[in-house]
Amino acid sequence: MQKKVSDLEYGESGIVREILASQHDLSCLGIRRNKHLKMITRQPIKGPVVVIVDEMEVAMGIEIAAQVVVEIA
Template identity: 75%
Template sequence: MKRLSELEYGESGLVREIRASQHELNCLGIRMKKQVKMVTRQPIKGPVVVVVDDMEVAMGLEIAEGVVIETDGHGEAGV
């Protein structure tokens, strides 16, 4: 299990726990048991961009830290 903000580029998994604003995340399409894939994580507290339901979604780092993901072990090593 990892926080959404800790996923590596290309890594994906299922949303297992939400510790942030559920309303805000629901508006972004992020809900329990949804598959998400990391696209990019900007440096120095920048936004996190993930793919959910074939749509790219950007969110602040604080919100991404409140989403717990069960990873499937796939990602690009060394990136």
């Protein structure tokens, strides 16, 4: 099953399968295709999303998180 990062539940994880946003911007954050990530927190009312990628916490806006598709592990 595939989900957008913005739709992941707390503690849910998956493999990045598709990036619809600027790949350069996300690559600088360590988010690339075939990377494993895990949802840590999502702030209410369109706040940032925090995920773990390669043992590093990464925060991104909800708009960007909605453009990253992961396959649930």
